[in-house]
Amino acid sequence: MASTKRRRPRAPRPGRLHRWLVRLGLLALVGALALVAYMIYLDVQLREQLDSRQYQLPARVFARPLVLRDGMVMRPDELLAEFAALNYREKKTLSEPGQWTREGMDYRVWRRDFVHADGREPAAVVSFRLRNDELSNLRGEQGEPLREFRLDAAAIGTLLGGGDDRNPVRFADIPPLLANTLIAVEDQDFLHHFGVSPRGIARAMVANLRAGAVVQGGSTITQQLVKNIFFDHKPSLWRKFNEALMAVLMELHYDKPYILQEYINEVWLGQQGSRAIYGFGLASEFYFQKPLSSLEPQEIALLVGLAKGASYYNPWRNPERAMERRNTVLEVMAEHGLITPEQYRRYRAMPLGVAREAGAAQNPYPAFTERLLQELRPYYSIEELRTAGLRIYTTLAPSVQKLVENAISGGTERLEKDRGLQADSLQAASVVVDNETGDVLAMVGDRRPSYPGFNRALEARRQVGSLIKPAVYLTALERPYQYNLATLIDDAPIRVEAADGQVWMPSNFGNRSHGLTPLYLALAKSYNQASARLGLDLGLENVRQTIRRLGVQADLPRVPSMLLGAVELTPFEVTGMYQTFANGGETVELRTLLAVSDANGEQIQKFRRKAARNVDAVPVFLLRYALEQVILVGTGDSARRSLPGSVAFAGKTGTTNDYRDSWFAGFSPDITAVVWLGRDDNERTSLTGATGALAVWADIMRKLPHRHGRVAAPRGVEYKTVNQRGQYMDPRYCKGGRNMPFSYETRLEPAPGCAGSERFRWFRDFFGDDRRQPRELAPEQEMTPGWGVDPNDQRRQQRERQLQEQLQMDDQGQQLNGGERDEFDTQGEFDTQGEFDREPLQLPISEELDSDVPVEEARPWAEEEEQWP
Template sequence: MASKKRRRSRASKPGRLSRWLVRLGLLALLGGVVLAGYMVYLDVQLRERLDSRQYQLPARVFARPLVLRNGMVMRPDELEAEFAALNYTENAEFSEPGQWTREGMDYRVWRRDFVHPDGREPAAQVSFRLRNDEISNLRDESGERLEKFRLDAANIGTLLGGGDDRNPVRFDDIPPLLANTLIAVEDQDFLNHFGVSPRGIARAMVANIKAGHVVQGGSTITQQLVKNIFFDHEPSLWRKFNEALMAILMELHYDKGYILQEYINEVWLGQQGSRAIYGFGLASEFYFQKPLDTLEPQDIALLVGLAKGASYYNPWHNPERSLERRNTVLELMAEQDLLSPEELERYQAESLGVATAGESAQNPYPAFTERLMEELRPYYSYEELRTAGLRVYTTLAPSVQKLSEDAVSNGAETLEQDRGIQADSLQAATVVLENGTGNVLAMVGDRRPHYPGFNRALEARRQIGSLIKPAVYLTALERPFDYSLITPIEDAPIRIEGDNGDVWMPQNFDKRAHGQIPLYLGLVKSHNLATARLGLDLGLENVQQTMRRLGVQADLPRVPSMLLGAAELTPFEVSGMYQTIANGGENVELRTLVAVANAEGERVQFFRPRSNRGVDPVPAYLLRYAMEQVMREGTGRSAYRRLPGSVPFAGKTGTTNDYRDSWFAGFSPGVTAVVWLGRDDNKRTSLTGATGALKIWTEIMRQLPHRHGRVQPPRGVEFKSVNKRGQYMNPEYCRGGMEFPFSYETKLEPAPECRGRDRWRWFRDFFGGDRDQQEAAPREEMTPGWGIDPDEQQRRRERERREQELQQQLRRDDRMQQVPQVEDEPLELPPGEDERYQEEQRRAEEERRILEERRRRNEELRRSRGEGAPVEEAQPWPPDEEDQWP
């Protein structure tokens, strides 16, 4: 029995084993079917996600591109500041785009490829000479002459903070050294495995066992990409299983180049508040303020090292740890023959070289960006600006913005130290504009320029003090039959009682009345009494209308004190008002926005400047002339200690009651700038416009290029010499006086001492016409524009007068020849006319001799003075004054 049982037992074991094998086979088949189905499911998820995936990108903002032109005014330091903003490097080898070199004053620049709103411009080289602050000899790399050459535009940040942010790059734009370094550090079998690397897993296990803790992971680059796209970072076996399956599927559908490109764009490399920094493209700008293709090997090593743990190796918070990690990556690069031993030693000795945290802000120009958002809002929704990846092209000039920021920050601190003001109590704002286009070149809303708080340039409404006075004088100059620059006005006490019993009694800064003064001097010396009387004579409503035509849309109080600055405007609004004056009366709408393109760089919308003629050019020019005298002899004259005297700056100081606000607004032929200084609590600063804001304004203007030479008057303006009584001094009969511009419609009383004795007028009328009428006729060669020196005008008028005398003599000779004559007989004149003709000839010759002697002495005097100014009698100026209004 026992043996039978043993035989049955032996017979049953193979049967049970086979049944188990069948069961296992069925289970394996079922598992394979389930796994296959699951992989099909994962495959569908993977392909749908990757094929339809679009990055949600905030709008990227670009500065205006610098356009180099022959004849363009440009200083070397400004040009090189533009290169710095573009992160161009000076390199004598000149080996790749993004570099510049200089030999003496000869420059060569290699522009990067860039997509402008009007199309892509490829990388290209240009050479030019910068001599006497002017660009010349502009040529391309083949030597062909160019009229202009546009550089690429600097990326100055993104709009709307928070969320994921990245700057995707294409595979062709990835530096080879970055790709090879990533493979060497993260996945050395990347080019050979199928998504999962058993050898890499084994290598990581050995390294971890030797270290006694986890020092190396076994995930491939493909697995890390899957994890970044589909999963969170919580460790689990199920997640690792799914990573492996999806990595295999990804390798089946996509090539290695695409996988590496997506990993480079997807890896997390830092955090800035609620803003997450993804991808090497954005990380390059975030940490180094450079495009990815310009990074040095040590920079690439730092970014690759951050992929292991951006928070742990943060170069700002943990610089020593970050430096150690970077040098470890450099060693791995050398082991893979990506660096030579000499290069390894050199790059490991370099500092981290990261930008400051403030420079790496998502929005480094908060004041400018706030205005930009206002202009974008009517056309694009919040969601479009946050996710559509728009490319926004602006007017900001990085070099002008930088010097404005430095001038405001350093100027406020210096004033506090020099004048004993409480530290950090002063605040400031400035706006810098391009006159002809209305482009906002720079805007600073806080003495800490990168602080995204209260924007005083746009939001701080403060009383403007004497900045309103040009509008009063412009209103008068628009009435040429009643007012000119030398019309006498009264600077005398004034008392006005309001309906509520309040009494308004303004006074001058020096507490004195100056009696009757010429109109222009009331503006130059900023006399309150003269301005108030003039404004009341003109009418408050008329002055308000002038402000409207100058571009000011804010509410203005219709009270007498408005004439002296009791109106609240922002620095941005003031800049628009003064830019209209600088433009000769043409009001160009201020703008920060130029164009918007979609994520691919295709142009979507272009925004052109809008303008209208607010003021006639003739009174605008007369006002400008008076404002130039403010800078030469008035409250703004201290600026010329640091500014070139050959540039016709014009401007106005402003100081409000109890020294609460210090203002200066002024312009050159090309640029307008406005500066405000004050305290947020509106307390006393002890600064006037001249002792505060003017200093910062001068520092800004000192560093900008400007056109030299006087401004040419428009048609309808002529310069005439007048005496102290405002009477016309005809240069044909007397010397001296002061030369002023006048409207052709203005009638001047001739000075009695300059009328001269003209006994032979009938003779000149008969032979040469009425000289006075000829001189009074409009000269057709006078055309609107800039750049003609009034001194040159005086010399031209002198040449014209001599030419007229010569023409009169020629006509006289011609007429003598036309008198009927008998051959071989002498000319016979009526009795007595022979002696009269000879006397006339003698007097004409004497007049020519006197005029020639006068011209010679005048030329000698000008040469001795080293200038071309006409001879003038010295004119005394009243004592200097400030322009506080009570």
């Protein structure tokens, strides 16, 4: 029987399902490896970005901090303006920094913590009394007396606006209520999830299905932070996938406080033109004008609500939407026990409380900021100012700036209405500085102060008219042997003829001449003829050099009309010139910049006061007397009634041809202010310096605090009484006359009626006369060019002039013929060895400028006698 061989069973072939499982496994493995590789790539990108992350922050600008001192002059409205700039709130009782309270004349203020250029000052409470515009009883929180107390500095904007802007905060500085509200509204599982929250996604899906629309998102705070840093806001599945992966990676490397801090600094919360508002720190200032630490619960609720859509819920454009969203957030806060039900009802009933939109401007003081940039550019690049987050500490005084802005805006509108001028035709500029320090306290370059256009304070070069005349009279007063305040100046017609036959004949206002006039009164009344004759006598080049020594660097034409204001200066340059007068001859460089620190508050650079003395104090003090008379009896006397009589105000009006420019430059012992009014098209305004700029200047100065009392005379000045001819009147033998300052070097002729002392001369000669001993003089090294003229030469020239006037008067008594004539040399200067007579001179010509003297005020010297004591 044949045996049969048993066959072994064949293994079953793999089925199709099995093959697909193997393939899927391999694909999963490859995918997992690819995902790991991709996550490693994302991890590298994330860590490089975050570890080296530096915010691009524009430089932040701060006003000067108000320093309270016992005995300082302070008006209540000035103090309130400072509080408003700091956004301090008045409360019945103090509960947190940034508040003040008042009971009668007693104030209490809770200062905020602030990092100044010289270090941090913590929050603290101060009390003081403000009575009769004087601060007293300055006390600390425990009642201890204080010498001074510095408030924090108001933030006044950022430099080089546009682009992203933020004010980053550290986690330690984030109010707990803000952090907890964000978590409750945006990501309730934030403290427990690992970057992605399945529960949050499920909850959002349910809420959206119930509402039939997308009403809630499932993204965590971590995912939103990743999106804000790494991705645009266009929706896509790929973006959501990357967000989830990077959120997980972020949670691996960084803790929750850091993630929450970065979200609070990164979220977009508003837009202002090209400027994007990022982070709650800046949004707090943008919407409420106060720091994040001072926000109240309803304000926090509004900002948290804006994180959902700052444009859609804009509180200025869409206040109803913003109110609804804020109240929704307040409801969430109540549900999570962050506020009580009573608080919820109270906060829900409150208004939005956002600042006026204009108050949130990135650069509310464009004229001041432009000058600030000019001072910064030698030290910092545009890139540094745009991105390095520098802190710029400036001289701007918010209360003074506000006062000047109101005076300019209101004054131009009022003048247009009262004078029947076309509406919005007048333009204006003003600069206000501290005399001693040169600090620019306020600057306005447009009648619309916040308009960032043409800055007339810095850029508008206009003829200054009679504002230049004090330089002519200062040149004369620097020659004490030849000129003094009582020296008679001939205000008579003058005619200068050029080589090409053109004639320059300056005239006074109203075409009136006033004959022999004391020097001080010729300046106070702004007599053109007297000023031109005096300037030509002194020599054009000498006057030009005086203007240079006053700090003016602008072009100065070598023509006679320069003496009457054919010089183009900006209001800023005029301010520097007049501040030298106010400062007793010391020129202090005007500045807006005090210090710069980095973003952390560590000081980088401090800018110190720069000063130089190019003019002696004695002639400047004499000139100050004449400029005080401008306001007392001269072209500026219309302002006298509105200014406090106990303050020594001084200044000068300026008007140019056809009333194109109206100027006033003036000062008190503490402050110099300049105002210009005119039209951009250079057309006629119908305003003189007295009827236009002076009114605005007086409105500014009468509201500022000033030092009261007479200005002390420097060494080298004595007061003497003289008659209307400038002759000395010994008070022991004569009565009347005018008492005015003179240099010790001035030798006055005795008045004929006051020679009674000559009867006892034999007695004084025998026993000696102390009155004939020389007085103490200013040190010779302090004197400037023009001093030390030989008295013998001066007397010889005076006798020659008197003789020429007697021999050369024509039939009308107005025009001289013959006599020695001044010549114009090849350098454009006068040879002033001889007297300037009234015969035509061969000189270059420029246009005639009007005087500032109104017709009713142009009185001859004889009419002034009644004003003498």
